[in-house]
Amino acid sequence: MRTIKDYIQHVKGHIRNKEAHDSVEKELTYHLAKSKQAWQENGYNETDAEQQAVLEMGNATNLGISLNQIHQPKIDWLLVIPFLLAAMCSFLPLLPAELSLRDFIMRNIVIVIAGIAVAMFLMRFDFRKLEHYSTHMYILACLLFLIVLNGNEAIYGVIFFKAGPLEIQGWMTLPLFLISFAGLFAKQKKSLWFLLILYAIGVYFYMRLSDISLLSTYTAIVATLFFASSFSRKHKLAVTAAFSFLFVAFIGYLLVAPLEPYQLARLKTIYTPGLEDSSNVLLISTVMKDLTWFGSSSQTFAGGAHTDFVLLTILQTYGIIAGVIVLCILGFIIYRIAHTLGFIHNEYGRLLMIGGLAFLTTQIVYQIFMLFGLVPVMSMPIPFISYGLFPMLLGSVAIGLTLSIYRRKSYI
Numbered sequence: 001m002r003t004i005k006d007y008i009q010h011v012k013g014h015i016r017n018k019e020a021h022d023s024v025e026k027e028l029t030y031h032l033a034k035s036k037q038a039w040q041e042n043g044y045n046e047t048d049a050e051q052q053a054v055l056e057m058g059n060a061t062n063l064g065i066s067l068n069q070i071h072q073p074k075i076d077w078l079l080v081i082p083f084l085l086a087a088m089c090s091f092l093p094l095l096p097a098e099l100s101l102r103d104f105i106m107r108n109i110v111i112v113i114a115g116i117a118v119a120m121f122l123m124r125f126d127f128r129k130l131e132h133y134s135t136h137m138y139i140l141a142c143l144l145f146l147i148v149l150n151g152n153e154a155i156y157g158v159i160f161f162k163a164g165p166l167e168i169q170g171w172m173t174l175p176l177f178l179i180s181f182a183g184l185f186a187k188q189k190k191s192l193w194f195l196l197i198l199y200a201i202g203v204y205f206y207m208r209l210s211d212i213s214l215l216s217t218y219t220a221i222v223a224t225l226f227f228a229s230s231f232s233r234k235h236k237l238a239v240t241a242a243f244s245f246l247f248v249a250f251i252g253y254l255l256v257a258p259l260e261p262y263q264l265a266r267l268k269t270i271y272t273p274g275l276e277d278s279s280n281v282l283l284i285s286t287v288m289k290d291l292t293w294f295g296s297s298s299q300t301f302a303g304g305a306h307t308d309f310v311l312l313t314i315l316q317t318y319g320i321i322a323g324v325i326v327l328c329i330l331g332f333i334i335y336r337i338a339h340t341l342g343f344i345h346n347e348y349g350r351l352l353m354i355g356g357l358a359f360l361t362t363q364i365v366y367q368i369f370m371l372f373g374l375v376p377v378m379s380m381p382i383p384f385i386s387y388g389l390f391p392m393l394l395g396s397v398a399i400g401l402t403l404s405i406y407r408r409k410s411y412i
Helices: 004-012 018-041 046-057 060-070 079-091 102-124 128-150 170-186 191-207 212-227 233-256 261-271 278-289 309-319 321-342 347-371 389-407
Strands: 154-156 158-163 166-168
Touching: 004 018, 004 060, 004 278, 004 309, 018 046, 079 102, 079 389, 128 158, 128 166, 128 191, 128 347, 128 389, 154 347, 154 389, 166 389, 170 191, 170 212, 170 389, 191 212, 191 233, 212 233, 212 347, 278 309, 278 321, 278 347, 309 321, 321 347, 321 389, 347 389
Parallel strands: none
Antiparallel strands: 154 158, 158 166
16 A cells, blocks of 8 residues: 555656655645545545545656656757857957957957856756845845955946956946845845845945946846836835936936036036047947948947947948847847746746846847947946956856756746
C-alpha cells in the first residue's frame, strides 16, 4: 500500500530539475488531500481514502516522466539570439579607420565575453533568492554612493572612485536599486510613504552626483515599478498628482527666483533641447540630414562616437539600413521581454522583468529622441552597443534576470 508521501516522493524521483521539486510537492499534496477528503466524505476511512486518492491520481512513474518534461529548464532563444547580435554590434563603431579605435577591439572582446558570462550566470541563478535581500541591496547601493561621492576622479563633472584597475561609478547602483525596489514593491506590507522616502534618498544621491542620465533612468525604473505594482489606482493617481504639482512648483520657482546669469544659461541647456552644446547639436543635425542608405567613408565624427553617440556613428558609417537593423534588434529584445511578461505569475519575477524593461527602454528611446533633437543632448549610453564595461554588464544583468525568470516559469 502506497501512502501520499511515498507517491509524491516517487513522482519527484523522475523529475531531474531539483528546483521544481518543492512546487510539484505542494501541488500534488493539495490535489491528493482534496481527493482524500472527498473519499472520506463518501464513507471511506482515512487509510482507504488515502489509497483511493493515490490510485485516482494515476501511475506515479508516468506522472513523474510527464512532469519532468514540463519542468525541464528552458532557454529563451528568442531573447538570447538578439542579445548576442546586439553584443556583436558593439564592434561596429570601433571599426572606422578615422576614429583610430581599433586598439579598443581586444578590450571589447573581453567586455562582450564578460557580459555574456554574466547573463548566463544569472540565467542559471534562481532569481527568487534575491527577494530576501531587497533591503540589503538598497543599503549596498547607498554605501556605493558614499564611496562614489568621495571619489578621486571625474569625467565631464561626474565623480567616480578609482583605485588601480578598480572603478566604482554611479551606474553600478542601478541594478542594485532595480533588485531592491522590485522586492520592496512585491511585498505589499511596505507602506507607500516608506517607499517614497527610499526613492527620495536615491534622488538626493543622484543629484549630488550631477548625472542627469542616471537620475532619469533611476526615476523611470522606480516609476514603472510603482505603476506595475499592486498599489491601488487611488494611490497611483495621488502620487502622480503630487509629483506633477511639485514639478510645476519647481519650474515656477525657477521663473521667479533671483538666479545668476550663468545659472539661467545652465538651466536653459537642461530644459531646452538644442541649447546645451551647440557644437554637438550642429554636428548631429548635419549628420542626420546627410545620412545615406549605405553610409559614407569619410566624415567628421562627434566626440564620444563609440559611447554616447554610438547610434549616430553606426548611421553615419554604415548607413540608414544598418541603423534600422540595429534598432530592430534592440526593439525585438524589448518586445520579447514584454511578451514574456504575460506568462509570468510570480510577482517578484514580474516586477524584476518590468524594471529591466524600463532600464533598457529608457536609454534606447532617449538615444533615438536625442538624434532627432526632441530631448537635450546628454550622456546616455545604449545597452550592449555603447563601448564600455557598464553599458554591456548592466544590460546583461537585465537579460540574465529575464532568462532566469523564463527558465523557471513553469513552476513559479
